[in-house]
Amino acid sequence: MKYEPVIGLEVHVELNTKSKMFCRCSADYFGKQPNTHTCPVCLGLPGALPFTNKEAIKKCLQIGLALNCKVVDLSRFERKIYFYPDLPKGYQISQYRWPLCVEGWLEVEDKDGKVSKIKINRVHQEEDTGKLSHIGGVTLIDYNRSTVPLVEIVTEPDFTDPSQVKDYAKKLQQIFRYLGVSSADMERGDMRLEANVSVRPAGQKELPNYRVELKNINSFRFMTAAIEYEIKRQIEALEKGEKLTQETRGWNEAKRDTYLQRSKEEAHDYRYFPEPDISELRVKSDELRIKEEIVELPNRKAKRFVADYGISRQNAQVLVDSKELAGYFEEAIKLGREKQLKPQEIANYIVNQKIKLASKDQVLRAVEDLAGKRVGILEDEVKIEKIVAEVIFENPNSVEDYQKGKLNALQALIGGVMRKTQGKVNVEKVRRILESKLQN
Amino acid sequence: MKLTADQVKKVAKLANLPLSDEEIEKYSGQLSKILDYIDQLNSADTSEVEPTFNVTGLSNVLREDKVGESLPQEEALQNASQVKDGFFVTKGVFEE
Numbered sequence: 001m002k003y004e005p006v007i008g009l010e011v012h013v014e015l016n017t018k019s020k021m022f023c024r025c026s027a028d029y030f031g032k033q034p035n036t037h038t039c040p041v042c043l044g045l046p047g048a049l050p051f052t053n054k055e056a057i058k059k060c061l062q063i064g065l066a067l068n069c070k071v072v073d074l075s076r077f078e079r080k081i082y083f084y085p086d087l088p089k090g091y092q093i094s095q096y097r098w099p100l101c102v103e104g105w106l107e108v109e110d111k112d113g114k115v116s117k118i119k120i121n122r123v124h125q126e127e128d129t130g131k132l133s134h135i136g137g138v139t140l141i142d143y144n145r146s147t148v149p150l151v152e153i154v155t156e157p158d159f160t161d162p163s164q165v166k167d168y169a170k171k172l173q174q175i176f177r178y179l180g181v182s183s184a185d186m187e188r189g190d191m192r193l194e195a196n197v198s199v200r201p202a203g204q205k206e207l208p209n210y211r212v213e214l215k216n217i218n219s220f221r222f223m224t225a226a227i228e229y230e231i232k233r234q235i236e237a238l239e240k241g242e243k244l245t246q247e248t249r250g251w252n253e254a255k256r257d258t259y260l261q262r263s264k265e266e267a268h269d270y271r272y273f274p275e276p277d278i279s280e281l282r283v284k285s286d287e288l289r290i291k292e293e294i295v296e297l298p299n300r301k302a303k304r305f306v307a308d309y310g311i312s313r314q315n316a317q318v319l320v321d322s323k324e325l326a327g328y329f330e331e332a333i334k335l336g337r338e339k340q341l342k343p344q345e346i347a348n349y350i351v352n353q354k355i356k357l358a359s360k361d362q363v364l365r366a367v368e369d370l371a372g373k374r375v376g377i378l379e380d381e382v383k384i385e386k387i388v389a390e391v392i393f394e395n396p397n398s399v400e401d402y403q404k405g406k407l408n409a410l411q412a413l414i415g416g417v418m419r420k421t422q423g424k425v426n427v428e429k430v431r432r433i434l435e436s437k438l439q440n
Numbered sequence: 441m442k443l444t445a446d447q448v449k450k451v452a453k454l455a456n457l458p459l460s461d462e463e464i465e466k467y468s469g470q471l472s473k474i475l476d477y478i479d480q481l482n483s484a485d486t487s488e489v490e491p492t493f494n495v496t497g498l499s500n501v502l503r504e505d506k507v508g509e510s511l512p513q514e515e516a517l518q519n520a521s522q523v524k525d526g527f528f529v530t531k532g533v534f535e536e
């Protein structure tokens with residue numbers, strides 16, 4: 001029998017607000033002394049009251065809207081109850097029944113370039129937990145990260161191939177960076193991926209009655225490898241007649257396989273409970289304003305580059321990798337226009353030669369270099385004439401010699417032009433221009 | 441409504457409480473009584489009543505994203521039974 005994978009993805013992204021989600025402690029915890037960014041709220045001390053960060057809500061809405069979601073009329077926070085030392089309150093403030101944004105989508109591309117729309121179930125706001133280190137039989141806890149704003153983005157189980165998952169995750173990362181809501185660094189844990197993987201007989205419409213959650217995977221590459229491994233493992237199990245069940249598995253990079261972390265019997269029972277200490281959110285009226293403020297996102301920018309500049313889709317995708325690179329590319333186009341450089345040439349040059357564009361200087365140099373390289377193939381008389389004029393002005397002796405009849409003095413002048421243009425100019429054309437100029 | 445020993449065990453596990461068999465027996469009786477007591481609420485007709493999630497009735501109470509003061513490390517750690525190098529210490533828990 002032929003099987004097809006059914007994959008859903010949950011992405012957590014930590015927002016880069018100045019203060020935490022529900023208290024005024026600094027959210028900039030990375031590399032700081034442990035437990036120096038805490039207060040009664042984020043330590044879960046009795047009687048402390050959470051106070052919602054406006055900027056975090058705005059950034060959550062920006063993410064939702066960038067992913068084509070609707071903002072709901074009414075949103076509430078809830079307590080997700082579980083006991084683990086990373087959460088001093090005994091619950092995480094999250095959203096379950098009343099997420100801020102719902103029903104979005106994002107276009108992804110698989111390894112063969114086929115584009116599909118992935119439905120996004122929800123984008124909700126929650127808080128991060130403390131950081132645990134397991135050392136020598138004890139666990140050390142740092143609550144600096146406790147209550148740092150976290151946004152969770154959950155897709156429908158619409159992925160059918162690991163390459164789509166990778167593209168989706170990369171696109172999300174790009175969008176976070178374009179929006180400026182997070183540095184979305186995977187290694188630092190700003191962005192975390194969890195995949196739900198199951199398989200079903202090809203053509204079957206119903207979802208499988210189990211799913212395997214792949215957790216704690218901190219790179220796009222490992223995520224792809226883990227999903228590929230898991231699909232293979234599940235198909236083999238089904239072919240052997242085994243029954244698959246709900247479980248959580250991790251990825252072992254050394255062994256390149258997944259391992260059981262938690263089975264169904266131990267599955268969490270979170271008993272979500274409306275958070276009575278936080279006012280509800282009615283932010284639908286902000287939707288339009290926030291939508292208008294959102295910068296041009298990579299997908300749309302790439303399409304515009306193709307339409308406006310006539311560059312290839314592949315080049316466009318490379319050039320919109322970051323907002324900064326895309327900006328410098330457009331600057332290069334402007335500068336290049338004065339030198340008769342076409343956008344396609346600039347795009348090819350930057351992409352093929354892997355030219356670094358990270359400052360105005362580099363943009364200028366790239367354009368100059370490219371224009372220099374082009375003189376030989378460029379039919380730019382005006383420019384060559386200008387250089388010829390410079391050479392004539394700078395070499396009065398050769399000019400005098402030539403006009404006295406020493407014809408090989410012309411060779412010296414031609415050489416001067418060749419040097420100035422790094423030899424990228426048609427010699428015959430230079431000779432013709434020189435001769436006509438020197439006759440006047 | 442009588443809670444079974446298994447239900448009590450599950451609740452205890454979710455609340456991270458280690459209970460002896462004796463305690464399970466004792467609490468199943470007590471918890472059952474509490475549930476019966478709470479159950480009286482079911483006699484009220486609430487079909488026309490919206491659930492109350494928040495008694496203030498306020499919405500959009502938000503604060504500006506400004507950093508305020510945090511507790512000094514010693515103060516944050518002062519109630520911990522065990523500390524090490526600025527960390528809270530708890531008996532080992534492992535994700536795996």
Ligand SMILES: [Zn+2]
Pocket residue numbers: 020023024025037038039040041042043147
């Ligand atoms: Zn705090």
